[in-house]
Amino acid sequence: MTDPRDTSATGFRTRFLPAAAAWAVLVAAVLVAVPLVLAGRLPDPLATHWGPSGRPDGSMSFAAFALFPVVLWVAVAGIGIGVAARARTLVRRAPRAFYCAGLAWAGGLLITTQAFTVAANLDRGDWTRAAGMTWQVAVVVVAPIALGALGWLAGRRGPDASPAPPPAEPVIDLSPGKRPVWVSTATAPWASWLTLVALAAAVVIAAAARSGLIRDGWGAVVPLALTGVVGAVLSSVSVRVVPESLTVSVGPLRWPLRRVRLDRVERAWVEERYPAQVGGWGYRGLPGRATIMIRGGECLVVRYTSGGELGITVDDAAAGAALLNALIARQHPSVER
Template identity: 80%
Template sequence: MTDPQDTSVTGFRIRFLLAAAAWAVLVAAVLVAVPLAFAGRLPDPLATHWGPSGRPDGSMAFAAFVLFTVALWAVVAGIGAGVAARGRTPVRRASRAWFCAGLAWAGAFTVVTQAFTIAANLDRGHWTRAAGLSWQVAVVVAAPIALGALGWLAGRRGPDVPSGPPQRGPLIDLDPGKRPVWVSTATAPWATRLALVALATAVALAGAALSGLFGGGWGAVVPLALVGVVGLAVSSVSVRVVPEALTVSVGPLRWPSRRVRLDHVEQAWVEERYPAQVGGWGYRGLPGRATIMIRGGECLVVRYTSGGRLAITVDDAETGAALLNALIARQQPSVER
């Protein structure tokens, strides 16, 4: 017999995905229709960047401007659709609310920015004569935040499938004469490539600045180097379980690492988590309830005896959780004595 609640949740998930798709199509349609409607009254190229003084200091061809805004929104909406379709975001209230807030904010920001750009260029003849920006900046900031807040409230409506730990599954049978060890990793190739490109660019700019070929390169060296270091730090994670402890290490050098004694772990289980649920990639959250997000999907979740939790995106998390639970169960008799 089919569970009516499962049917209801499935129906809500479909409706949610259709609503998100409709929003994505609506924003894309506005981004195309509005500039085309005013194309005859806009200069080509048109002003697309304003300096600190509020006057235009950069331009872009009309076709390139339209294509850029639509492509940017397509990337954002596509990533959002992928996260919502693969994960449990639609049926968990907290993650659904933040997903809706982010998608609403991104759509509003893109539309409002395009609208003010068109308004500033309207009937100006040449992009250098575009209107300056002053109070409009406050609207560009405030309007998307307001719509994001409405998206958050809308996302709070609907079912909330609990994400707590499932019932304890079967444990691994441990051989008393052997020492069990489990090691697994998860990698994000995109983060490694981004880090290497950023570091290589930083080194090249530093060399050019030192040789006098590019005197303004020093301003970009430190940010690019930081991007490279952070990218390497979030490019991989390794988890090791032995009878004494659980060790979590990040980055290609397996440093920094964190070691948790096994008598401080109460239980382990597996959950699916995605960047949209936890606020992005890397170390997300606060100590006591954090996620090390390298890639979306299967996570090993451990609950400490203190009540805190740590989730790590790692391959073969089910085996790691089963071994942890078996080791914890084996220690319990000695702890009770």
């Protein structure tokens, strides 16, 4: 048994993760049970989209309607709980509150959307006769936000460990007359797979819609293509340090890129950061304190002379930080570091 008074990272995680898993199971059970119990009273296909007039203008097969929300929720909750199980940030109040709010909002959105869709189609002989959607749209928007707010409050309960101070920055000795260069990358296999699956699905659906095999299939092509582009951007990050600048680029094409002159960098160090800590994957935060999060773990963190910080998840970050600090020291030899 776990002592409920245990406020250590391990003890709190042991209590927190079962609660998050219970919410995930509850939402999944509702998403599975409701369509199955009411299957005999629902048309096939069902109305799943309503136009500006409030009347149904799009449909989906019963099998797809029953399966899609469950698969989406399993993916969202599984990734979220998996990240939380590995991360050390559950003992930090801010990232924990963000995590709980996101999980509560996503579950609430799926349940309310399913509930109103089922209610509109219930006992209707054909999807074109489904009830209209007017005030229900506001509930679908507001209810998940309210659940997210409750999740935020729930996440703020518990310990709030103080962040560790930045470690002493590593420094290396530079040989006179040589031009040092450091290049490193980090990759995210899940993002590469997301890119391949999304783009392949977009091509298949576009071909099927063009040939007439799928009606209204073009509506899914653009979101899938955009998902593929986002996945490609998140698939890798590359960092290059030379005596003049620090360059950060993302994606297989190494674009977009950001170049920072070395005279704008005050110092560099290595720090462990995780998606739950910074708010997810991708470019997280605001200019002045941001993280390019490709995968959790070791980050190269640079502090600008203006006071801002940029963290980049990259391999062999210690060598990059050491070279940056050595180059800065060589530019300003009289400054004590």
